[in-house]
Amino acid sequence: MLSVEGLSKSFGNQHILKDINLQLNDGETTVILGPSGSGKSTLLRCLNLLETPEQGTLTIEGDRLQFGGKLSDAQVRTMRQHSAMVFQQFNLFPNYTALQNVALAPTLNGKLSKSESQQLARDLLVKVGLEHRIDSYPDLLSGGQQQRVAIARALAVSPDYLLFDEPTSALDPELEAEVIRVLIDLARENRSLVVVTHNMAFAQKVANKIIFLDEGRVAFDGPAGDFFASDQPRIRQFLNIFDVVSSAS
Ligand SMILES: Nc1ncnc2c1ncn2[C@@H]1O[C@H](COP(=O)(O)OP(=O)(O)OP(=O)(O)O)[C@@H](O)[C@H]1O
Numbered sequence: 001m002l003s004v005e006g007l008s009k010s011f012g013n014q015h016i017l018k019d020i021n022l023q024l025n026d027g028e029t030t031v032i033l034g035p036s037g038s039g040k041s042t043l044l045r046c047l048n049l050l051e052t053p054e055q056g057t058l059t060i061e062g063d064r065l066q067f068g069g070k071l072s073d074a075q076v077r078t079m080r081q082h083s084a085m086v087f088q089q090f091n092l093f094p095n096y097t098a099l100q101n102v103a104l105a106p107t108l109n110g111k112l113s114k115s116e117s118q119q120l121a122r123d124l125l126v127k128v129g130l131e132h133r134i135d136s137y138p139d140l141l142s143g144g145q146q147q148r149v150a151i152a153r154a155l156a157v158s159p160d161y162l163l164f165d166e167p168t169s170a171l172d173p174e175l176e177a178e179v180i181r182v183l184i185d186l187a188r189e190n191r192s193l194v195v196v197t198h199n200m201a202f203a204q205k206v207a208n209k210i211i212f213l214d215e216g217r218v219a220f221d222g223p224a225g226d227f228f229a230s231d232q233p234r235i236r237q238f239l240n241i242f243d244v245v246s247s248a249s
C-alpha cells in the first residue's frame with residue numbers, strides 16, 4: 001500500500017501541493033488527472049523523493065517517512081527502492097544500448113550479477129516487444145521504442161509502484177498506442193501503477209482509481225466510473241476539454 005498524509009510542497013513562496021491525503025492499493029492502476037500546473041508532476045516526484053515535501057508523511061509497503069525534519073540517506077534510499085519513474089522524455093542513456101540501459105540499475109545496486117542483470121534485461125525487452133532491438137542505441141529507436149526501453153528499465157529494479165509522468169505525450173498517436181498497450185498489459189498483470197496522463201481513453205479503460213488535482217488540492221479521489229459520471233461542474237468542465245461525455249445516463 002502507498003499512503004500520503006498531510007503532504008505539502010512549496011517552491012519558494014509558491015504553495016504547490018496543499019495537504020494531500022491519499023491511499024493507493026497494491027495491484028491497482030491510479031490515474032492522476034488535472035489541469036496544467038495543478039501539481040501532478042510535483043506529486044509524482046514527491047512519491048519518488050525527486051522532490052522533498054516540507055510537511056506530511058509518505059508510507060510505502062510499511063516504510064514510513066515523516067517530512068519536515070532531516071532525512072538520512074538510508075531512509076531516502078529505502079523509500080526510493082519502492083518505486084521507479086518513467087518520464088515523458090524517456091531519459092535513456094544515449095551511449096548505452098537498450099540492453100545496457102535496462103541492465104544498469106540492477107547491476108549497480110548489487111542485487112544481481114552482471115550476467116543475471118543482462119538476462120533480466122533481455123527478458124524485459126522481450127516483454128515490451130523489443131526482442132529485435134536489444135543491441136540498438138537510443139538514437140536509432142523511435143520514440144515509442146525508447147519509451148518501451150524506459151519501461152523495461154523501470155521494471156528491472158522490481159519496484160512496488162511504477163510511476164509514469166505523461167509517458168505518451170511526446171509521441172505521435174501510432175507510437176502512443178504501442179506504449180499504451182504495454183501499460184495495459186502491466187495493469188492486467190495487477191502491477192501497481194500511478195499514471196499522470198491526458199489519455200482519457202486509457203484512463204476510462206484501465207484506471208481503478210482517479211485522483212483529480214486542482215490548484216494543488218485533491219478535488220476528486222475515487223473509482224474511475226464515478227469520476228467520469230460525475231456532475232461536479234469543475235470535473236465536467238475539465239472533461240469537456242477532452243470531449244468526454246458523462247457516462248451517467
Ligand atoms: N522545480 C520547480 N521550481 C519552481 N516551480 C516549480 C518547479 N516545479 C514545478 N513548479 C511549479 O509548480 C506548479 C505545478 O507544476 P507541476 O509541474 O507539478 O504541474 P503539472 O500538473 O504536472 O502540469 P503539466 O500538466 O503542465 O505537466 C507550476 O506552477 C510550476 O511552475
Ligand SMILES: [Mg+2]
Pocket residue numbers: 040041042
Ligand atoms: Mg506535469
